[in-house]
Amino acid sequence: MPRYYEVGVEETPSLEEIPNILNPSVNGLVEIGRGCCRGCKFCSVTLRPLRWCPLEKILNEINVNFRDSYTSGACLHAEDVMLYGSKNTVPNDEKLLRLHEAVVRKCDGGISWSHCSLAAVVSKPKLFSQIAEIILQKQPWLGTEVGIETGSPELARKIMPAKAHPFKPEEWPEVVRTGMGLMHDNNMIPACTLIVGVPEETENDLIKTIELVEDLKGIRSLIVPLFFVPLGRLEKETWFKEAQITRLHEELLIKCLKHDFRWIDDLIALSYAGKWYAKPMHALYTLFVRIIENKARKAGIQ
Numbered sequence: 001m002p003r004y005y006e007v008g009v010e011e012t013p014s015l016e017e018i019p020n021i022l023n024p025s026v027n028g029l030v031e032i033g034r035g036c037c038r039g040c041k042f043c044s045v046t047l048r049p050l051r052w053c054p055l056e057k058i059l060n061e062i063n064v065n066f067r068d069s070y071t072s073g074a075c076l077h078a079e080d081v082m083l084y085g086s087k088n089t090v091p092n093d094e095k096l097l098r099l100h101e102a103v104v105r106k107c108d109g110g111i112s113w114s115h116c117s118l119a120a121v122v123s124k125p126k127l128f129s130q131i132a133e134i135i136l137q138k139q140p141w142l143g144t145e146v147g148i149e150t151g152s153p154e155l156a157r158k159i160m161p162a163k164a165h166p167f168k169p170e171e172w173p174e175v176v177r178t179g180m181g182l183m184h185d186n187n188m189i190p191a192c193t194l195i196v197g198v199p200e201e202t203e204n205d206l207i208k209t210i211e212l213v214e215d216l217k218g219i220r221s222l223i224v225p226l227f228f229v230p231l232g233r234l235e236k237e238t239w240f241k242e243a244q245i246t247r248l249h250e251e252l253l254i255k256c257l258k259h260d261f262r263w264i265d266d267l268i269a270l271s272y273a274g275k276w277y278a279k280p281m282h283a284l285y286t287l288f289v290r291i292i293e294n295k296a297r298k299a300g301i302q
């Protein structure tokens with residue numbers, strides 16, 4: 001076998017060709033689907049078709065993870081868990097409810113989602129609250145990862161025109177504000193990503209992203225800016241490098257850092273609440289955060 005093998009788009013396996021896992025996965029991760037229909041230019045996932053795993057396969061894989069008491073929970077993995085069983089960008093109520101009822105019944109150790117989209121949350125707020133209610137029967141909060149990427153409607157239209165769908169790209173900042181508000185109200189805690197240094201990014205785009213991060217200050221979350229990496233339909237572009245950072249980039253990075261400092265103590269406390277190892281882990285993470293805060297202060301960030 002070669003040491004490294006990249007599965008080309010033309011080799012994408014069909015649902016039937018994806019075998020069940022044989023041994024427990026890392027952190028109880030269970031794949032519920034592959035692919036994404038949103039078509040963001042900077043993403044390679046979207047080059048592959050959308051496939052949702054049948055509920056039976058998902059429950060079987062959870063059983064594998066439960067073997068030898070490795071875990072009693074599950075992290076449901078898909079590019080957008082809210083779209084489980086859907087053929088487009090609107091959630092399928094019946095399939096999503098059935099999935100969560102079955103998985104939550106099985107998992108005493110609680111569940112998390114790997115990723116979900118704010119547009120899907122905003123398109124069906126009542127369904128989202130119902131799902132959160134099912135999950136929160138057994139746990140106080142739920143974590144997931146969310147792609148915000150930009151606060152600029154113009155940049156959203158250029159690089160991720162369907163990210164806001166069924167809403168228009170021009171509505172993207174409002175979709176983000178509403179979706180994040182719904183998450184906050186339903187005890188879902190998102191770790192959000194932003195993309196910094198996309199080839200077509202302008203100063204105006206950066207200002208709009210800075211304004212959006214400011215608007216999200218009251219939402220319990222982490223916001224993590226990531227430098228642009230050439231992938232998907234932008235794979236021929238060049239990497240964004242530290243040397244290209246402008247004053248506005250700096251301002252955005254600092255704004256995200258301050259947002260995270262504002263929420264981090266709450267998040268550490270929530271993460272370890274009720275765990276036997278809460279005290280040492282809480283102390284360790286708090287020390288780590290204080291070191292970063294101290295470094296930030298020395299660099300003039302108040």
Ligand code: SF4
Binds near residue numbers: 043044045
């Ligand atoms: S970035 Fe997310 S929403 Fe966009 S295509 Fe990739 S997986 Fe889908």
